[in-house]
Amino acid sequence: xxxxxxxxxxxxxxxxxxxxxxxxxxxxxxxxxxxxxxxxxxxxxxxxxxxxxxxxxxxxxxxxxxxxxxxxxxxxxxxxxxxxxxxxxxxxxxxxxxxxxxxxxxxxxxxxxxxxxxxxxxxxxxxxxxxxxxxxxxxxxxxxxxxxxxxxxxxxxxxxxxxxxxxxxxxxxxxxxxxxxxxxxxxxxxxxxxxxxxxxxxxxxxxxxxxxxxxxxxxxxxxxxxxxxxxxxxxxxxxxxxxxxxxxxxxxxxxxxxxxxxxxxxx
Numbered sequence: 203x204x205x206x207x208x209x210x211x212x213x214x215x216x217x218x219x220x221x222x223x224x225x226x227x228x229x230x231x232x233x234x235x236x237x238x239x240x241x242x243x244x245x246x247x248x249x250x251x252x253x254x255x256x257x258x259x260x261x262x263x264x265x266x267x268x269x270x271x272x273x274x275x276x277x278x279x280x281x282x283x284x285x286x287x288x289x290x291x292x293x294x295x296x297x298x299x300x301x302x303x304x305x306x307x308x309x310x311x312x313x314x315x316x317x318x319x320x321x322x323x324x325x326x327x328x329x330x331x332x333x334x335x336x337x338x339x340x341x342x343x344x345x346x347x348x349x350x351x352x353x354x355x356x357x358x359x360x361x362x363x364x365x366x367x368x369x370x371x372x373x374x375x376x377x378x379x380x381x382x383x384x385x386x387x388x389x390x391x392x393x394x395x396x397x398x399x400x401x402x403x404x405x406x407x408x409x410x411x412x413x414x415x416x417x418x419x420x421x422x423x424x425x426x427x428x429x430x431x432x433x434x435x436x437x438x439x440x441x442x443x444x445x446x447x448x449x450x451x452x453x454x455x456x457x458x459x460x461x462x463x464x465x466x467x468x469x
Contacts, residue, residue, distance in 0.1 A: 301341035415446035
């Protein structure tokens with residue numbers, strides 16, 4: 203952080219021989235000050251590294267003459283992503299063999315190029331890969347998408363950016379259908395982000411207590427006990443409890459029970 207400060211330099215004072223608590227109330231207690239030229243300062247977390255410069259240092263001091271580039275986490279993450287670019291492209295090619303839509307897009311672009319026809323808007327084909335808006339078209343493969351997302355979000359130098367920044371970094375080089383929604387789900391499911399980042403939403407409202415039941419079976423609760431050892435084709439139990447009398451019903455259910463089946467059994 204850099205800034206400019208102004209320093210008032212003490213020139214003369216008639217109280218220099220008197221202590222602070224002197225009772226001398228004569229007008230000679232006035233202090234005359236002189237304003238000096240601004241001083242440039244460079245401040246660091248470690249105060250021992252702080253640097254102060256006068257106006258004469260500007261353009262002369264070797265430290266001020268050298269250029270320093272502050273590299274952001276986004277730039278570092280982007281650089282690390284380039285390190286395994288060749289390996290990543292090989293994985294894209296391997297995953298594309300299992301994506302019929304990707305192969306169809308590639309065949310269409312290659313056919314148009316062969317017939318010297320104009321390619322669709324925003325689409326290109328070079329180096330054996332389809333490109334959308336100069337970004338590599340990634341086939342439908344969650345493992346491949348996860349690797350790209352980790353390189354732009356999970357690395358220590360990436361800093362676990364939020365949704366918008368992570369999407370901005372990824373879309374510099376890659377594209378796939380539903381990218382925004384996929385990345386939003388990925389960032390929301392990041393454990394470290396959930397543990398370390400403070401929530402930004404408005405405060406929760408006051409708790410609203412449930413109304414006290416006034417009759418039997420007017421208010422009930424439902425729960426399920428699942429993955430039990432199979433007995434006569436049943437592996438789970440639905441528990442229905444009356445909040446007023448605490449009477450409970452235990453209903454056995456098979457493993458493949460659907461929501462419709464539960465509703466029918468409940469009725």
